[in-house]
Structure formats: structure tokens, C-alpha cells
């Protein structure tokens with residue numbers, strides 16, 4: 001067990017309704033770690049200075065603070081918690097089983113979560129049906145993983161990493177089904193998932209650490225309304241103060257140009273990393289012609305092609321003119337080189 005002094009240094013920055021934040025809280029509670037919870041009051045329109053300071057790259061919750069050091073991304077935080085407080089291990093002991101737990105957690109995040117969220121925020125029945133089908137297809141793999149297992153949870157009779165990682169399926173997904181008027185968790189098709197859900201929700205620690213359902217239903221009705229009426233901000237594409245968001249890929253020199261330009265102009269922006277081989281629905285929606293990064297979103301309107309974006313930036317924010325020339329000559333202005341300490345990767349939380 002961690003000493004009292006060590007535990008006092010733990011803080012979690014969160015949002016009450018976030019499934020990502022809940023993962024972190026469940027893990028801390030399973031380990032018996034005392035922590036201070038700090039609610040991000042207005043996450044989508046007025047992020048707190050603390051969040052911007054602790055997670056300047058993604059500007060998202062959860063953020064875990066331990067001994068004044070910040071860690072972002074819920075799966076990374078789960079691993080950090082498991083490595084720091086080694087009692088009640090979350091990940092399995094055997095390397096292959098650990099790898100499998102991570103594999104299924106990632107799969108669920110990319111396939112089940114994304115499709116289910118798309119189904120909830122879909123515009124029109126056809127789009128919704130497609131997304132519901134994709135969600136069910138992905139869930140079939142999870143059903144297969146559970147089939148024939150005698151244990152209550154994925155890794156045995158104690159809740160572990162994978163249960164926590166996909167715990168949202170037990171509680172958030174049924175709320176989304178209700179809010180989106182859709183049916184996903186069919187008990188005939190997914191009997192093992194339904195049994196796992198019952199075990200998970202009946203665990204005393206989980207049961208007492210869930211957001212109020214009615215409040216969630218209201219909240220997601222609101223999110224759904226907002227996201228379906230303004231499709232460009234679906235998936236959180238709202239951007240910084242002026243609604244500036246950049247969709248890029250970490251190794252794209254074209255994306256870098258745009259980042260240098262925004263930084264030179266001092267424009268606050270949100271960055272979304274694109275998984276290029278996969279091409280996210282967001283990228284296909286924002287840049288259906290080239291399907292490439294970078295894409296700049298400003299006031300909910302997408303602009304593609306890096307040179308055109310540079311011109312747009314220079315036309316829109318008139319201060320520091322002529323910088324484009326420098327960037328086009330391939331010379332990152334001082335302090336913005338790929339390995340400079342001011343680049344995104346080095347500032348990651």
C-alpha cells in the first residue's frame with residue numbers, strides 16, 4: 001500500500017460523465033489510493049487554466065497528477081497506476097495475457113467505442129444503421145473472447161485492466177442506446193457480454209462509482225442535439241478560443257508547416273492526431289476529396305491543402321506577415337524545429 005504522504009499527492013482532473021475519467025477513478029479505488037478529484041466545470045467551451053497547463057497538447061480529461069507531474073490519456077494512466085502501486089495488479093502477470101488485454105482494450109476503443117459514438121451522433125437512419133451494425137460486428141469479437149470462460153471477469157474473478165478499459169459498455173452504451181433510439185446489446189446475440197455486464201455492475205466498487213443515470217440521459221440528449229445540428233464539431237472539433245482545430249499526423253511535414261504558422265501567429269488551436277492508414281470518419285468528412293492531412297477547421301469550416309491553409313492563416317490573422325515565405329522555404333522559424341523543446345511531442349502533458 002502507498003504511504004499516506006504518497007497518496008496525498010494524487011489528484012485526478014475529470015468530468016463527471018466521462019467514461020475515460022471513470023476508468024481512472026475505478027483503478028485508483030481498486031488500488032485503494034486516496035486522491036483529490038477536480039471537476040472540469042466547462043470542458044467544452046471554457047477549459048480551466050489548470051487543464052490547459054497540465055495537458056496543453058490534447059486539452060482533455062482525464063489527467064492524473066502525481067507528485068506534481070501530469071499524465072494524460074486514460075490507458076496510459078491505467079498503466080501508470082498499475083506500475084506505481086503494484087498491489088492488486090490490474091494487468092495480468094503473464095506477458096502474453098498482458099498483450100492480449102491491451103490488444104482488446106485498444107480494439108474496443110477503436111472499433112466499438114467509435115462506432116457506438118458515431119451511431120449516437122449519426123444524422124439520418126441510414127448512417128445510424130451502418131454505425132449500429134459496425135458496433136455489433138465489433139462486439140461479436142468481445143462475445144467470442146468471453147465465450148466458454150468460467151470466470152466473472154476477463155482476467156479471472158477480480159476486476160482487471162480490460163474490465164476497466166471496456167467498462168463503459170456496461171453503463172454508457174445502454175444510455176446511448178436509449179438516447180439514440182437504437183438497439184445494440186441484444187441478449188440473444190451477446191449472452192456472455194450481458195453476463196459480464198451484470199457481474200461488472202454488481203461489483204460493489206463499480207456499483208457505487210457510476211454517474212447518475214438520469215443526469216447522463218439528459219447530458220447525452222444535449223450532446224447529441226449539439227453534435228447532430230453542427231456536424232463539423234462532431235467528435236469534438238470545436239477548436240481553441242477561435243474554434244481552430246488542426247487534423248494532422250505526427251510525421252507529416254505538411255502538417256508541420258501549418259503548426260509552425262499557427263504558432264508564429266500565436267493562434268491557440270486544438271490538435272487531433274489522424275491515424276492515416278485507417279482514415280477516420282472525421283477526416284473523410286472534413287476532406288472528402290483528398291482524404292489527406294492537414295485539415296484546418298476554423299469556425300467549423302474545414303480548409304485542406306497545406307499551402308492553401310498557410311495563405312488562409314496569413315489572410316485571416318494579419319499580424320506577423322511574410323512568415324509563410326520562411327515556412328515555404330522549408331526553414332522552420334527558430335524554436336519550432338521538429339526536435340525543438342517547444343514542439344507538441346515534447347510538451348505532452
Ligand SMILES: N[C@@H](CCC(=O)N[C@@H](CS)C(=O)NCC(=O)O)C(=O)O
Nearest residue numbers: 018020059060061062073074075236
Ligand atoms: N483518448 C483519451 C480521450 C479523452 C477524452 O476524449 N476526454 C474528453 C471528455 S470525455 C475531453 O476531455 N474532451 C475535451 C475536448 O474534446 O475538448 C483518453 O482515453 O483519455
